[in-house]
Amino acid sequence: MTPLTVTHSPLGLPARVTRIGGVVRRDFAALRRSPIRMFEIVFWPTIELLVWGFVTVFLQSQQVPFVVAFLIGAVLLWQVLQKASNEISIAFLEDIWSRNLLNVQVSPLSTVEYVIGLILFSFGKVVFAIAVMAGLALAFYGFGVTSFGAGLVPFMALLLVMGWSLGLVGISAVLRFGENAQVIAWSLVFVVQPLAGIFYPVDVLPEPLQAVAAFLPATHVFTGMRTVLDGGAVPWGELAWAAVLAAGYLAATLGVFAWTLRYARSHGKLSRFGE
Amino acid sequence: MTILEATALAKRFGAVTAVHEVSLDVGAGEIIGLLGPNGAGKSTTLHMLLGLITPDSGSIRMFGLDLERHRIEVLSRINFAASYVDLPGVLQVREVLDVFARLYGVRDPKARVGELVELLDLGPLRKRKVMELSSGQRTRVQLAKALVNEPSLLILDEPTANLDPDAGDRIRSLLVRVARENGRAMLITSHNMQEVERMCDRIHFMSAGRIVASGSAAELTDVYSADSLEEVFLKVARARPEVARP
Numbered sequence: 001m002t003p004l005t006v007t008h009s010p011l012g013l014p015a016r017v018t019r020i021g022g023v024v025r026r027d028f029a030a031l032r033r034s035p036i037r038m039f040e041i042v043f044w045p046t047i048e049l050l051v052w053g054f055v056t057v058f059l060q061s062q063q064v065p066f067v068v069a070f071l072i073g074a075v076l077l078w079q080v081l082q083k084a085s086n087e088i089s090i091a092f093l094e095d096i097w098s099r100n101l102l103n104v105q106v107s108p109l110s111t112v113e114y115v116i117g118l119i120l121f122s123f124g125k126v127v128f129a130i131a132v133m134a135g136l137a138l139a140f141y142g143f144g145v146t147s148f149g150a151g152l153v154p155f156m157a158l159l160l161v162m163g164w165s166l167g168l169v170g171i172s173a174v175l176r177f178g179e180n181a182q183v184i185a186w187s188l189v190f191v192v193q194p195l196a197g198i199f200y201p202v203d204v205l206p207e208p209l210q211a212v213a214a215f216l217p218a219t220h221v222f223t224g225m226r227t228v229l230d231g232g233a234v235p236w237g238e239l240a241w242a243a244v245l246a247a248g249y250l251a252a253t254l255g256v257f258a259w260t261l262r263y264a265r266s267h268g269k270l271s272r273f274g275e
Numbered sequence: 276m277t278i279l280e281a282t283a284l285a286k287r288f289g290a291v292t293a294v295h296e297v298s299l300d301v302g303a304g305e306i307i308g309l310l311g312p313n314g315a316g317k318s319t320t321l322h323m324l325l326g327l328i329t330p331d332s333g334s335i336r337m338f339g340l341d342l343e344r345h346r347i348e349v350l351s352r353i354n355f356a357a358s359y360v361d362l363p364g365v366l367q368v369r370e371v372l373d374v375f376a377r378l379y380g381v382r383d384p385k386a387r388v389g390e391l392v393e394l395l396d397l398g399p400l401r402k403r404k405v406m407e408l409s410s411g412q413r414t415r416v417q418l419a420k421a422l423v424n425e426p427s428l429l430i431l432d433e434p435t436a437n438l439d440p441d442a443g444d445r446i447r448s449l450l451v452r453v454a455r456e457n458g459r460a461m462l463i464t465s466h467n468m469q470e471v472e473r474m475c476d477r478i479h480f481m482s483a484g485r486i487v488a489s490g491s492a493a494e495l496t497d498v499y500s501a502d503s504l505e506e507v508f509l510k511v512a513r514a515r516p517e518v519a520r521p
Contacts, residue, residue, distance in 0.1 A: 006387060006425045008380045010351035015380035022377025026363065029374065033365040033404065099361040103420070106325045107378040108350040265329045268288055271322045 010108050019109045023117025027091050031125075041125055042132045045079045049133050053141050069229040072143040074198050076133055077225060080156050081218055082189050083129055084163025087122035089170045089185035096179060101273045111258050119164055126160065148225065151234040155221050158239065161246040162217045163189065168253040172260040175269065197222050217242040217249070276303045278428050278460050279324065284333035286319055293319040295484040297333075301428060304458040306451075308471040311481035312512040317464045320481070321432050324462070325355055337428065351380060356421040357432035361413070364406030368397055368416050371405055372423060379424035391419040395449070411442030418446065422453065429454075431463040435470060443467070447474060468504040478504075480511045487511060 008015035031037050052075045059067040095101040104114070137143040145152055170185025177184075195209060196202075196218035202210050213219040220242035224235045264270045279301040286294040294316040301307050309317050322328040324335060326346055335342040337349045362371045372391055376384035392398055395415050400408065405416060414434065421429055434450070435443040447470055454461055454474075465471050471478060472492045480488040480495070488495060488511060492504050499507045 006381055007351060008382055010347050010380055014382075015351075018377050018380045018384075022374050025370075025377055026366070026374040029366050029370040030363055033367070033370075094363070098363045098365075099359070100363050102327060102357070102360045103355070103362065103375070104378065105327055106350060106353075106355045107375070108347045108380065109378050110347055262329070265327060268286075268293075268319070268322070268328050270327045271318070 016113055019113050020117045023114060024121050027121040030094060041129050045129050045133050046136060049075050049136055068141055068143060069147055070226060072137050072141055073225050073229055074222060076137060077155055077159055078198050079133060080126055080130060080159040081163045083126045084122055084160045085166040085189040087125050088118045088164055088167030091118045091121060092171045093182055096273050105270055111261055147229060149228050149234060151224055151228045154239050155225060158217050158221050158242050158246050161250050165249040165253040168257045172257050175260045175264045192216060192218055215245060217246040278303055278337060280336045281324060282334045284323055284330045286323060286328060286331050292484050297486055299479055301460045301462055303460055306454055306461045306475045308475035308478040309462060309464045309481060310471060310478060310508060315481040316484040317481055318432055321430055325430060326350060351424060352426060353428040353430060354421040354424060354426040355430045356417040356434050358434060358436035362405045362416060365404060367402050367404055369401045372419055375420045375423045381424060387423060391422060395419045410437045414438060414446055427460060429459055429461045431461060433464055468508055472504050482511055
């Protein structure tokens with residue numbers, strides 16, 4: 001092979017970092033040029049925060065204890081999970097909507113680099129949205145995220161990882177079943193909502209569902225959140241188990257994504273996204 | 276020097292054989308045309324060469340490397356444009372080029388974008404969103420994107436299909452200039468026979484998934500006792516065997 005001049009050596013670290021930067025740059029530029037998308041980042045979370053906030057105000061007036069912290073805390077952390085999942089799916093789907101997917105897929109961007117780029121950008125958007133919501137929660141309801149204590153970072157990190165896993169499953173579904181499967185990308189995270197005990201303890205679930213819930217990292221995060229807000233210590237043991245689950249799910253969904261991409265190439269499905 | 280060597284490529288989709296035992300090669304600086312009626316297997320062949328479709332059998336080597344095993348190295352040195360592929364509409368032209376410069380690992384994206392803007396006369400369009408451009412302008416941006424990594428091989432699937440004759444002619448001139456000045460090889464599909472005749476050094480005719488004729492435009496018209504490449508096309512297309520459709 002003759003040496004390349006205009007580009008970095010394709011397998012070297014500078015090339016990989018540059019390619020990942022390309023994914024982030026693309027998503028950032030698309031966001032910057034679309035005021036509606038920027039508005040949407042905080043619109044829905046804010047609406048949800050306000051609705052649940054007013055519910056807590058009402059329940060508080062009925063002398064229901066701890067309800068403000070529990071519900072507002074749950075809304076904030078639920079948004080981490082939901083946005084992590086949806087943002088990674090949106091970044092991928094935008095390539096399909098703009099008929100740009102083939103351009104990306106014929107570039108030297110590897111699957112891992114692509115996923116890292118999607119994850120980095122979704123991380124930035126989630127952090128921004130949560131920062132705005134946290135400010136509103138403090139201003140409107142006097143709830144500070146410092147109430148999560150030392151659990152704040154692990155709670156958010158575990159939900160981010162789980163959200164990314166769900167997002168990758170959604171993307172894989174679109175690659176496997178076609179554009180119509182994007183409904184899976186949007187709705188998958190809502191399957192988790194009733195099971196993970198976000199707004200109530202999992203004890204209220206029927207026993208078979210409790211068994212399922214035990215294998216969701218989010219369940220342990222929200223249980224831990226209630227423990228901390230109730231004045232208890234961060235349940236590190238439970239969070240460690242959640243971390244094992246989250247890492248396992250992320251590894252598995254990366255495997256599913258890579259397999260689906262191979263399947264799509266083998267069955268000509270990638271080409272059809274260009275039609 | 277051979278840049279691309281595809282040997283006995285085959286691809287089936289269910290009961291349909293899209294590509295059957297196709298072999299072709301492209302030398303440095305050559306412009307090769309891949310012609311044939313709709314459904315002949317041209318795009319499937321190109322997509323296999325780009326790694327978008329995995330062949331059922333056969334091999335693809337570019338720059339002496341196997342595409343399957345050296346995907347990143349190979350894709351770093353080729354590029355692609357097609358009439359049915361678009362660029363992110365909300366991005367400005369300069370942003371699109373910058374993004375693709377990064378996706379191809381370009382060392383200095385800003386400088387490279389500047390060079391491409393000058394080469395393709397995109398200066399007045401730099402700050403316009405892709406969605407606001409005409410078909411001809413978009414095609415120019417697509418070509419700029421396709422040149423972002425200074426590819427040794429450009430794969431172009433009907434690049435002028437959506438253009439009026441004037442815009443098409445400008446793009447053809449540009450492509451020929453880029454190929455001749457920089458020694459870039461091109462593999463191009465088109466339904467415009469004049470375009471192919473004007474641009475291509477060699478031509479492969481495909482029909483029902485097979486290459487049924489190869490040669491220069493002059494050789495093909497001679498072999499088929501035709502007055503023009505268009506007549507050759509019609510003879511090839513009308514002689515093709517019936518293909519089962521899914």
